[in-house]
Amino acid sequence: MTFGNKLKQIRIGSHLTQEQMADVIGVERKTIARYENDESVPRSAKTYERLAEHFNSSIDFWKNDTPDDFQQTAAIAYGADGKMQAQKLLEDAAGLFAGGALSDEDKDAVFAALQKVYWEIKVEKSKKEEK
Numbered sequence: 001m002t003f004g005n006k007l008k009q010i011r012i013g014s015h016l017t018q019e020q021m022a023d024v025i026g027v028e029r030k031t032i033a034r035y036e037n038d039e040s041v042p043r044s045a046k047t048y049e050r051l052a053e054h055f056n057s058s059i060d061f062w063k064n065d066t067p068d069d070f071q072q073t074a075a076i077a078y079g080a081d082g083k084m085q086a087q088k089l090l091e092d093a094a095g096l097f098a099g100g101a102l103s104d105e106d107k108d109a110v111f112a113a114l115q116k117v118y119w120e121i122k123v124e125k126s127k128k129e130e131k
Contacts, residue, residue, distance in 0.1 A: 006061075011032075
């Protein structure tokens, strides 16, 4: 996942506005919007440190793109339940691929689509809870 995707999903899962997230890490709201739209990433190590401290995560999580990002992001945004849901989704999808009929590129596309739907559902649920 990109830095922007992680930031947005965790912000939404934490019920923070862009303004509140900006206050957490000491930047302007428009900077948060640029991050979330993958237009830029933090240049300051302090920004990564503040995110890691506030969300009880590692600086490496914020700086690097790894295969575990989906589960880690779900855990930070939605706690243990979010992590378990993400793991189950990935396990179920992996079971579909056991026959080996899909190329690695196609598998990645399916995983990306499933993750996108997962986050869309979480965003919709968060909007409903706010009402």
